[in-house]
Amino acid sequence: MKKKFIENKKFRFIVILSVVLTIVIGSTLAWFIIRTTDVLQEFSAANFQAEPVCYFDGTEETFVGEDGLITLSANPEDANYIGKFRVDVKYKGDGAGYLRVRMVHEYSINGNSTQHPANVPYTVSGDWYDNRGNDYCYYYKNELDADGDAEQTLNFITGNNDIDLGALADGIVIKVAVETDMVQINRYPQIWGMDKLPWVE
DSSP states (O other): OHHHHHHHHHHHHHHHHHHHHHHHHHHHHHHHHHHHHHHHHHHTTTTEEEEEEETTTTTTTOBBBBOOOOEBBOOOOOOGGGHHHHHHEEEEEEEEEEEEEEEEEEETTTTTEESSSSSEEEEOOSHHHHHHHHSSSEEEEEEEEEEEEEEEEEEEEEEEEOOGGGGGTTOOOEEEEEEEEEEEEETTHHHOSSSSTTOOO
């Protein structure tokens, strides 16, 4: 009888120990999976670095104000004339990615400011899709291959078509903000919040 009681006690101990080990191992594994997922998501989001290089044709000045915006002149004689505005994009990272450039113009006349996404007729280089009417962005339609720390340059704005500011040119102050964003080709739905790329029918 005593022997049977001891055996039952051992059996209960083994069962309890097994349950405890299962909980500990399961919790540790779940924590590891969650942490790994977080790290991978962060790595995927930060897999690329891209920045705009803004300048004016014929000058090295950038005319960046204290607010970070670039001032564009409506006078063709000025060094920062809007028709001389140029932009390249430098990028690096690992793997294939999609790139977009966000541009917002601020027009100020007599202290009143408005923002316009799509009324400046820039000449862009390569396969860019103009989606400014929807989200202020140009999208590069081809996949870009980045190779480690090697920085690459992509031409973006190479010129301007004829710009007729009309009556607005008298006393107008034009400023522009330029931002770049690059993501892995399989991560744009989550990071950019879209089901399909803008140029895909």
